Amino acid sequence: MFGYVLRRLLGAIPTLFLVITASFFLMRVAPGGPFDQERALEAKVLENLNRVFHLDRPVWEQYLYYLGNLARGDLGPSFIYRDFSVQQLLANGLPVSIQLGGLALVVALLAGSVLGTIAALRQNSWIDYSVTAVATFGITVPNFVVAPLLSLIFGVWLSMLPAGGWGGGSPQNMVLPVITLALPQVAIVARLIRGSMIEALRSDHVRTARAYGLPTRMIVGVHALRAACLPAVSYLGPAAAALLTGSVVVETIFGLPGIGRYFVQGALNRDYTLVMGTVIIIAVFVVVFNLIVDLLYAALDPRVRYD
Amino acid sequence: MEKMAETIFDIRDIRVTFDTPDGAVEAVRGVDMHVKAGETVAVVGESGSGKSQIMMAAMGLLASNGRAEGSVTYRGQELVGLPREKLNRVRGAKITMIFQEPMTSLDPLYTIERQISEPLRVHGGLSASAARRRALELLKLVHIPEPERRLRSYPHELSGGQRQRVMIAMALANGPDLLIADEPTTALDVTIQAEILGLLAELQHKLGMAILFITHDLTIVEAFADRVYVMQHGKVVEEGATEQIFSRPTKDYTKMLLAAEPEGHKPPVPKSAPILLDADKVSVTFFARGGLFSPGFALKAVQDVTLSLRAGQTVGIVGESGSGKSTLGRALLQLLPSEGRVVYQGVPIQGFDRAAMRPYRRNLQMVFQDPYGSLSPRMTVGEIITEGLLVHEPGLSAGQRVEQAMEALKEVGLDPAMRNRFPHEFSGGQRQRIAIARAVVLKPTVIVLDEPTSALDRSVQKQIITLLRRIQRSHNLSFIFISHDLAVVKALADYTIVMKSGRVVEEGLTDEVFERPRSDYTRDLMEAAFNLRQVLSRQAEARA
Numbered sequence: 126m127f128g129y130v131l132r133r134l135l136g137a138i139p140t141l142f143l144v145i146t147a148s149f150f151l152m153r154v155a156p157g158g159p160f161d162q163e164r165a166l167e168a169k170v171l172e173n174l175n176r177v178f179h180l181d182r183p184v185w186e187q188y189l190y191y192l193g194n195l196a197r198g199d200l201g202p203s204f205i206y207r208d209f210s211v212q213q214l215l216a217n218g219l220p221v222s223i224q225l226g227g228l229a230l231v232v233a234l235l236a237g238s239v240l241g242t243i244a245a246l247r248q249n250s251w252i253d254y255s256v257t258a259v260a261t262f263g264i265t266v267p268n269f270v271v272a273p274l275l276s277l278i279f280g281v282w283l284s285m286l287p288a289g290g291w292g293g294g295s296p297q298n299m300v301l302p303v304i305t306l307a308l309p310q311v312a313i314v315a316r317l318i319r320g321s322m323i324e325a326l327r328s329d330h331v332r333t334a335r336a337y338g339l340p341t342r343m344i345v346g347v348h349a350l351r352a353a354c355l356p357a358v359s360y361l362g363p364a365a366a367a368l369l370t371g372s373v374v375v376e377t378i379f380g381l382p383g384i385g386r387y388f389v390q391g392a393l394n395r396d397y398t399l400v401m402g403t404v405i406i407i408a409v410f411v412v413v414f415n416l417i418v419d420l421l422y423a424a425l426d427p428r429v430r431y432d
Numbered sequence: 433m434e435k436m437a438e439t440i441f442d443i444r445d446i447r448v449t450f451d452t453p454d455g456a457v458e459a460v461r462g463v464d465m466h467v468k469a470g471e472t473v474a475v476v477g478e479s480g481s482g483k484s485q486i487m488m489a490a491m492g493l494l495a496s497n498g499r500a501e502g503s504v505t506y507r508g509q510e511l512v513g514l515p516r517e518k519l520n521r522v523r524g525a526k527i528t529m530i531f532q533e534p535m536t537s538l539d540p541l542y543t544i545e546r547q548i549s550e551p552l553r554v555h556g557g558l559s560a561s562a563a564r565r566r567a568l569e570l571l572k573l574v575h576i577p578e579p580e581r582r583l584r585s586y587p588h589e590l591s592g593g594q595r596q597r598v599m600i601a602m603a604l605a606n607g608p609d610l611l612i613a614d615e616p617t618t619a620l621d622v623t624i625q626a627e628i629l630g631l632l633a634e635l636q637h638k639l640g641m642a643i644l645f646i647t648h649d650l651t652i653v654e655a656f657a658d659r660v661y662v663m664q665h666g667k668v669v670e671e672g673a674t675e676q677i678f679s680r681p682t683k684d685y686t687k688m689l690l691a692a693e694p695e696g697h698k699p700p701v702p703k704s705a706p707i708l709l710d711a712d713k714v715s716v717t718f719f720a721r722g723g724l725f726s727p728g729f730a731l732k733a734v735q736d737v738t739l740s741l742r743a744g745q746t747v748g749i750v751g752e753s754g755s756g757k758s759t760l761g762r763a764l765l766q767l768l769p770s771e772g773r774v775v776y777q778g779v780p781i782q783g784f785d786r787a788a789m790r791p792y793r794r795n796l797q798m799v800f801q802d803p804y805g806s807l808s809p810r811m812t813v814g815e816i817i818t819e820g821l822l823v824h825e826p827g828l829s830a831g832q833r834v835e836q837a838m839e840a841l842k843e844v845g846l847d848p849a850m851r852n853r854f855p856h857e858f859s860g861g862q863r864q865r866i867a868i869a870r871a872v873v874l875k876p877t878v879i880v881l882d883e884p885t886s887a888l889d890r891s892v893q894k895q896i897i898t899l900l901r902r903i904q905r906s907h908n909l910s911f912i913f914i915s916h917d918l919a920v921v922k923a924l925a926d927y928t929i930v931m932k933s934g935r936v937v938e939e940g941l942t943d944e945v946f947e948r949p950r951s952d953y954t955r956d957l958m959e960a961a962f963n964l965r966q967v968l969s970r971q972a973e974a975r976a
Contacts, residue, residue: 248496327495328536329531329533329536329537330536330537330538330539330540331539332493332531332537333529333531333537333538333539333599333602334539334550335491335492335493335523336491336493336523336524336528336529336531337523337524337528337550337551337554337602338519338520338521338522338523338524338525338551338554338555339520339524339550339551339554340520340554341516343550343554347542348539348541348542351541352539352540352541425541426540426541427540427541427543427586427588428540428586428588
């Protein structure tokens with residue numbers, strides 16, 4: 126088990142390396158640079174800046190320099206937030222993003238499982254159809270539409286919740302962003318659970334459980350739900366990725382100090398090191414989550430064992 | 433059986449209807465049946481006769497689109513329409529079931545202990561530790577080796593026969609009055625089947641419950657049951673004591689079923705017949721690939737098998753599941769990487785890649801077991817049959833191809849006008865005819881038939897056997913006939929190879945192998961397949 130985790134983490138190094146390399150060069154291919162502003166800087170100033178940040182060197186040299194720093198755990202200075210290193214910025218933003226993403230994931234799993242199970246148990250009833258309709262709605266409407274709408278309705282018209290801002294991480298400020306983030310995931314999880322639950326309820330071993338007179342709560346809660354969870358568990362990896370990248374938009378709209386905001390601003394301003402830092406964080410998250418998913422899967426399904 | 437025994441299970445005028453998009457379908461159309469205490473009753477019928485659905489209706493297990501009318505009483509208590517809570521007090525306690533699929537009938541996610549314990553705790557109110565002790569007793573009762581360890585096992589760690597023993601243990605947990613066994617041995621090899629049937633007989637002798645046995649296999653009925661109901665199209669066509677049904681059947685359908693055992697005999701080909709396919713020391717090894725940091729391992733599926741197929745000959749390959757017989761068939765046709773030497777009409781084809789094999793493919797055809805999976809559902813029958821001609825005879829015009837397809841359909845006994853239909857419109861037997869037509873249209877010399885009759889009812893099997901025999905004669909074809917069904921091989925093959933664990937354990941002319949088997953393994957196979965009754969009565973004597 127421990128050996129397996131170690132092997133998986135070692136196996137992730139090449140993946141991360143590829144992600145870093147591809148992002149690094151893609152960033153450099155994009156036109157413009159960190160110090161291009163509407164009013165061009167004086168040539169001498171620009172030259173100095175380029176020298177300080179090693180931008181006067183060939184790209185491959187910058188790449189090796191970056192890798193070297195990275196190996197020492199140094200993500201470099203931010204090009205735009207002059208007084209901060211990328212580590213400092215991420216250390217500020219990451220807790221916010223993790224809280225948002227984590228809460229949204231919990232909401233998505235709980236609400237999705239409950240809705241999906243109810244829909245499956247009442248297959249082809251109006252309850253099932255409304256869950257499916259809401260789920261389709263949740264998947265199709267993008268979060269940059271949902272976020273301003275929620276903000277407008279609950280923040281501006283009803284004045285029930287703050288329309289935006291972090292407010293030092295108070296629960297009220299988190300409600301709308303978490304809902305916006307969770308909504309599409311609730312929909313996907315509900316559909317997954319519904320489908321696999323219907324299949325599980327038709328399976329031979331559930332028929333056996335019925336034939337042996339087990340009460341319905343045991344059949345659904347013990348035998349069908351565990352089997353029905355498996356596809357949803359597999360989806361956790363992509364869901365975690367979606368929640369982190371989804372928070373890019375949501376954090377920007379609600380004005381939250383998470384890493385998503387840095388991602389957008391960094392990309393727009395060609396803040397090379399900041400973007401790289403964010404990419405690495407997200408990639409690490411996806412890798413770790415995929416590992417968690419595989420471990421969880423093995424815990425749920427004895428046919429899958431790692432050693 | 434005691435004549436005065438009380439009727440415990442009484443089915444009266446049961447009807448089962450399924451609502452489908454094409455309207456209501458009546459699967460069971462008014463059936464009366466009863467089971468007395470301690471009796472063994474068999475319900476026999478071919479697929480679609482409604483025999484399983486009666487029991488599903490009685491136990492409240494019908495699919496959501498099914499409904500049951502009529503009456504099923506257990507010791508006077510009506511079961512049809514009984515609220516679920518009350519029904520749950522009967523099922524799993526007084527009436528228990530075992531099912532056909534030992535692979536899927538147990539929950540793959542829970543241990544054996546948990547699955548045997550659940551009914552004990554729900555019905556008997558046992559504590560966790562008491563249920564555990566009882567589960568262990570039950571595993572010992574059904575003769576599972578290492579019962580303590582097996583309690584902690586998951587279903588996938590058990591063989592098919594062991595899983596069925598676990599199901600039986602579950603069924604016995606609460607001391608039932610009636611055990612309903614729905615094709616419990618159909619998915620098992622014959623020797624395992626004999627063991628499971630012997631176990632059921634032993635337990636019935638010990639515990640005295642009644643058994644209602646649903647099967648399509650008359651051999652089992654004859655060896656096992658006191659009384660028989662014969663079903664067709666949702667109705668009982670004949671009933672009576674087993675002996676009476678087998679010795680003096682009155683209805684045509686029953687007579688047909690009894691006569692549906694494969695028959696016939698193929699004389700050996702002359703020694704002078706040329707050898708078409710010659711295989712020398714063929715081995716197939718499967719490698720389970722390891723991950724980046726984990727080692728792989730190798731599994732020898734076929735080891736050093738040598739065989740030669742002469743013109744007009746049928747070589748039967750028999751063996752239980754996992755014996756490597758299908759793998760050998762594929763290796764001979766170079767559909768799998770293998771070692772050894774395979775020569776087709778003087779050309780060593782061993783190790784040929786797809787392109788190199790292509791000119792030989794039309795001569796070396798294959799028919800598979802599953803008539804549902806091996807025909808593309810999106811092509812018409814005509815397209816399926818002519819597809820090979822596109823590759824092997826590109827010079828033919830579309831009209832000529834259609835003509836040949838019609839010819840081939842006629843040959844396998846299907847209406848040539850059916851060529852514009854899709855596979856799903858055909859029955860299993862008809863689909864297997866289509867698969868044969870697809871092979872025959874290319875005018876091959878060798879056809880490898882991999883369990884072509886195993887998914888079919890006996891009566892349909894018999895028709896396919898007759899068809900195969902006819903086209904073999906008219907085209908002077910050579911067959912390699914792979915099957916676990918000894919009766920079919922006995923009827924079709926003139927030379928038989930018996931395989932076990934990837935190796936040949938016995939081979940020879942079919943008559944010799946079947947009449948005078950030399951190895952113990954072959955003898956056990958023959959006994960379990962042809963003399964089930966003796967096997968079971970020997971077991972009973974040993975008990976007494």
